Amino acid sequence: MAMPANEIEALIRTALPGAEVTITDLAGDGDHYAAHVVAPEFAGKSRIAQHQMVYRALGGRMGGELHALQLTTAVPT
Amino acid sequence: MSEHSHSATDTRIAEIVNGNQVVLFMKGTPLFPQCGFSSRAIAILEHLGVEYASVDVLQDMEIRQGIKSFSDWPTIPQLYIGGEFVGGSDIMMEMFEAGELQQMVEGLKQAG
Numbered sequence: 001m002a003m004p005a006n007e008i009e010a011l012i013r014t015a016l017p018g019a020e021v022t023i024t025d026l027a028g029d030g031d032h033y034a035a036h037v038v039a040p041e042f043a044g045k046s047r048i049a050q051h052q053m054v055y056r057a058l059g060g061r062m063g064g065e066l067h068a069l070q071l072t073t074a075v076p077t
Numbered sequence: 078m079s080e081h082s083h084s085a086t087d088t089r090i091a092e093i094v095n096g097n098q099v100v101l102f103m104k105g106t107p108l109f110p111q112c113g114f115s116s117r118a119i120a121i122l123e124h125l126g127v128e129y130a131s132v133d134v135l136q137d138m139e140i141r142q143g144i145k146s147f148s149d150w151p152t153i154p155q156l157y158i159g160g161e162f163v164g165g166s167d168i169m170m171e172m173f174e175a176g177e178l179q180q181m182v183e184g185l186k187q188a189g
Contacts, residue, residue, distance in 0.1 A: 047168050048150075055151050063151035068113070071167045 002030035003066050008058070015057030016041045020076070032068040042075045086143035094157045098185050099129040102144050103154040107131055114166040118154040121169050127182045159185060 005023040012021050012035070019039035026032040035054070042050045050073040055062045062069065093100060099122070105111030107119050122129050134141035134153055145151055148162040156163040158181055163169065172178040 047171065048162065048164055051164070051168060052149060060151075063145065063153075072171065 003061065004030060005033060008033065008035065008066070008069070011059070011061075012037060012054060012057045016053065026068070026070070033066075034070040034072075036072045036074070038074045038076050040076055042073055047073065084143065086139045087147055090140060090143055090147045093130075093132060094162075095160045097130040097157075098159060099127055099182070100157050101129055101131045101154055102134055102140070102157075103131055104133070104135050106133055111135060112153075114152070115154045118156060118166045118169055121166075121173050121178070122156075124173070125178060125182050127185075158182075159188075 005025055009021045009023055013019055016037070016039045018041060019037050022036040024034040026034055037050075037054055039050075039053075041053065045053070051071055054071060054073065058066060058069075101115075101118055101122060103110060103112075103115035103118060105115055107123075110116035110119055119131075132140060134144065141153070144153065144155055148155055150162065150165065152165050154166055156165070156169055163178075163181070164172070169178065172181075
């Protein structure tokens with residue numbers, strides 16, 4: 001099952017309005033993505049907490065309809 | 078939602094996590110990982126040269142579902158060190174590149 005990149009970005013930006021989201025379609029098949037999310041909301045959070053915030057933004061899709069999302073997170077500098 | 082019942086599966090997972098200093102919940106086995114992310118996690122552990130246990134979630138549906146709520150983490154693989162959830166393969170890679178995973182493993186060797 002595929003999910004368009006702009007939909008992923010929109011979900012993340014809805015939950016984390018300050019986020020800068022960069023999505024790369026790794027295989028060109030609309031199913032294997034890498035997302036880099038830079039958000040002020042991450043400040044003071046552990047890596048695990050930062051990733052959980054993104055997963056929560058994606059609702060139940062992560063691990064389901066979105067299988068392959070490589071995720072990296074950072075606080076803006 | 079706030080009341081999290083402690084199920085039998087949670088107890089089993091807690092026993093695995095607390096009974097092994099380093100344990101990876103994965104799809105497949107270290108020799109035959111069944112998913113690219115699990116394969117990447119194994120490659121990192123092998124590179125660290127640390128002894129680790131692994132649990133093939135494909136062989137156990139209860140653990141496969143239960144591990145996700147146990148850690149509030151939606152995906153597999155999941156790495157636990159010293160009883161604590163460390164992260165999935167992306168966090169493992171970030172921590173490996175930053176030298177943090179090496180430090181955690183060294184800490185275990187000294188403690189053990």
